[in-house]
Amino acid sequence: MSGILLPIVVFLLIGGLASAWLLxxxxxxxxxxxxxMALAGMHWRxxxxxxxxxxxxxGYRQTGSTDMSDDHGLIELEHGGRMSLLSxxxxxxxxxxxxxxxxxxxxxxLRGATGGWMTTLGSVAADTRSLARVQKIELxxxxxxxxxxxxxLDPAQRAEIMGAVRARANRHVMLVWVLAGVAGIAIFxxxxxxxxxxxxxxxxxxxxxxxxxxxxxxxxxxxxPMTAPVPEDPAALASRRRKVADAVATLxxxxxxxxxxxxxxxxxxxxxxxxxxxxxxxxxYAELRASRLQLQPPRDSDTPVRFIQCHAY
Numbered sequence: 001m002s003g004i005l006l007p008i009v010v011f012l013l014i015g016g017l018a019s020a021w022l023l024x025x026x027x028x029x030x031x032x033x034x035x036x037m038a039l040a041g042m043h044w045r046x047x048x049x050x051x052x053x054x055x056x057x058x059g060y061r062q063t064g065s066t067d068m069s070d071d072h073g074l075i076e077l078e079h080g081g082r083m084s085l086l087s088x089x090x091x092x093x094x095x096x097x098x099x100x101x102x103x104x105x106x107x108x109x110l111r112g113a114t115g116g117w118m119t120t121l122g123s124v125a126a127d128t129r130s131l132a133r134v135q136k137i138e139l140x141x142x143x144x145x146x147x148x149x150x151x152x153l154d155p156a157q158r159a160e161i162m163g164a165v166r167a168r169a170n171r172h173v174m175l176v177w178v179l180a181g182v183a184g185i186a187i188f189x190x191x192x193x194x195x196x197x198x199x200x201x202x203x204x205x206x207x208x209x210x211x212x213x214x215x216x217x218x219x220x221x222x223x224x225p226m227t228a229p230v231p232e233d234p235a236a237l238a239s240r241r242r243k244v245a246d247a248v249a250t251l252x253x254x255x256x257x258x259x260x261x262x263x264x265x266x267x268x269x270x271x272x273x274x275x276x277x278x279x280x281x282x283x284x285y286a287e288l289r290a291s292r293l294q295l296q297p298p299r300d301s302d303t304p305v306r307f308i309q310c311h312a313y
Contacts, residue, residue: 011184
């Protein structure tokens with residue numbers, strides 16, 4: 001009975017902890033990343049309309065022209081008799097930095113606005129928020145916007161986004177339990193193999209000549225990775241891109257990975273990147289191995305965004 005107890009504990013521990021992480025932390029991250037990509041796929045005017053609804057719930061209303069924005073891409077808002085400006089940047093690769101803040105602050109001063117908002121589906125550069133607060137500018141990045149826009153989406157659209165993420169999470173959970181079962185079986189077999197022989201039989205055994213070790217075979221050269229043929233079906237190409245993004249997201253130093261464009265993979269880092277390990281996942285795909293990789297540092301990191309490429313076009 002004691003021989004089967006440890007494998008069962010290992011099976012339940014691995015499967016339970018991994019499932020809790022996948023359906024908790026990882027699922028929320030995937031829903032957020034998928035939602036941001038869905039917003040990025042909208043027409044920019046539709047995205048502006050959703051942002052204006054967020055502002056309306058905060059008590060701000062658009063003034064002036066009925067157009068979404070003026071020639072400078074700015075929207076005037078009014079609240080309590082005071083005028084503010086709103087800037088929207090549509091795109092997941094956009095990064096709000098000090099230069100952008102300085103330009104927007106100049107617009108606020110020229111128009112006599114008391115403050116403003118800068119929104120983007122991308123991210124905010126390190127040490128930029130403190131500069132924005134001094135200029136009375138509030139920054140809303142992709143994660144913050146998704147939390148506020150998600151309740152405004154059409155229920156069918158939101159269900160479609162969440163359903164796809166949930167289905168992928170369930171597949172990962174099933175895979176985790178299979179791997180947990182394999183680990184439990186391996187421990188059970190190893191524990192039986194390592195059981196000591198009875199003392200009596202060891203004493204009765206006579207020493208025998210140690211058989212000569214077989215001649216060592218020369219090591220074979222490792223075969224290069226196979227390159228899968230490039231399919232012509234657009235659905236198959238999209239499936240291969242999703243597989244690469246899912247594979248990159250499993251690396252221990254990666255938080256998540258999403259395609260911002262067909263040729264740019266945004267890798268959100270959780271630690272120091274390993275270029276060789278990252279490129280190895282793209283190598284089998286001829287149409288993806290030369291993709292641009294945007295290494296996005298953690299939100300509180302001072303490390304700048306980096307762009308690398310495993311192969312030249």
